[in-house]
Amino acid sequence: MSIRERLSGNEAAAIAMKQINPDVVAAFPITPSTEIPQYFSSFVSNGAVDTEFVAVESEHSAMSACIGAEAAGARAMTATSSNGLSLMWEMIYIASSLRLPIVMSLVNRAVSGPLNIHNDHSDAMGVRDSGWIQLFSENNQEAYDNLVMAHRIAEHKDVLLPLMVCQDGFITSHSIENIELIEDDLVKKFVGTYKPEHYLLNDKEPMAVGPLDLQAYLFEHKRQQAEAMRNAKKVVLEVSKEFEKMTGRKYGFFEEYKLEDAEIAIVCMNSTAGTTKYTVDKLREKGIKAGLLKIRMFRPFPTEEVAKALSHLKAVAVLDKADSLNGAGGALFEDVISSMYVSNIHVPTVNYVYGIGGRDTKADDIEKVYNDLSEIVKTGNINNPYRYLGVRE
């Protein structure tokens, strides 16, 4: 029987970490993820976990400590947001290229500047090509569930890549909501013991980690990383299926909400998907065939599957909570349209950059997007595909 609780997204992440009981947690506080290491450090003090907690002096050191621990053969976790992730950037690439399955809880917040503590996805988008698996979470429940699944995916021998679980800063990290927790012993059994094949503290197999890698081999190593990322797709599905057996909660690459018979649909990630579901229900009552495709797995990007899931629609809007400032649309938009193009699917698709710096996204805003899509279906006219939602012009 699951445990009925009410927790904030940060509490949920910290509880997942407690149940996982990793060997090492290294973290530096930054709003809005501060509470995660804060709660976790109290679990360490109370003896609820036997984790080595490393209170480092910066995020660069937090990731460095995780890399050291993971390379030594330990299971390591961290949490951060925004500029904390920016400061980790150098080590983020090193973690993935050394194939170290570190797990991070990333509480999404706008990257400076100017200084802003509120939610958008610019932090996660900044590392979208760094070789980390990225899972996004609509609410506290998904932030928790994704963390429980994270090590199984990251540590799989065909993957061996670091993984970050994203959730929206303040919107879910600081909102108390209902949640179903899994019993400690079930999580422990599900996550299992970390048994790395190669690790520094194995005296039977002396090895070097991260030496010079020039023209002769770097390309091959990058090719292997790319293959590992492709392999992650299969593993994400396997682990999610096993998780569903334990909890009844179903996860895939994405969630299709009333998409099957929809004519118009929104593609988005994290908490906005919840507000979109609410709006879809409202529009359905009026007979408007609206649907939602909520991306859970952004890296690797499930190209064929997304293209197929959207192929029957008459118009699609992709919502990006980070502006790529490139004159060509947000990151999610580019991935969705290139997925469709490669699969020879041509559904009229527009991009909306929205919610920047914590600008609240209301159900009315989402309804406006669906109205715009209806208009595109009616007139066949897209005009400007690069749009903004909720900005003052």
Next chain:
Amino acid sequence: MENLIEIRWHGRGGQGAKTASLLLADAAFNTGKYIQGFPEYGPERMGAPITAYNRISNTPITVHSNIYEPDYVVVVDDTLLESVNVTAGLKETGAIIINTTKDEEYLKKVLNGYNGKIFTIDARKVSMETLGKYFPNTPMLAAVVKVSKVMTEEEFLNDMIGSFKHKFAKKPEVIEGNMKALELSLKEIKQIG
């Protein structure tokens, strides 16, 4: 979202409006509801206007935005009435609950012709009588439960004993005063107009 009730809290930093919204979420959760309790974070400083929110429903809540058309508004500090548009979007089928000793004429004037129900309570008096200090959030919590009927008074009081025992584990001497504050508020709140 069957029977969804949306509540917006207006207070000043340090008065406990955020805590009150979380306590209300807790109490409603304990009666089997689906809940959300969240503050709107701004510059956090003592005395600055702050907003906090609750959604309470019999079915899962998916919407994740602030509340623009609340069923109930709670005003923890009546000095906000002239600087914040507290009735913005407030449903006329709902109600506003204000911690104040101001008269009906003044309130009607500052509430911009709001036609729904107006309730007042002197939370300062309740708090001073029961706690000996001014903590307006405990009386306001009881007031909103009474007006919104999100749970019965009995359910609420029974649940709050548990919450206070947990919250004040290190200073149990204040539990009795807080319970008295809740009970007195349930009696003191009155409708005007």
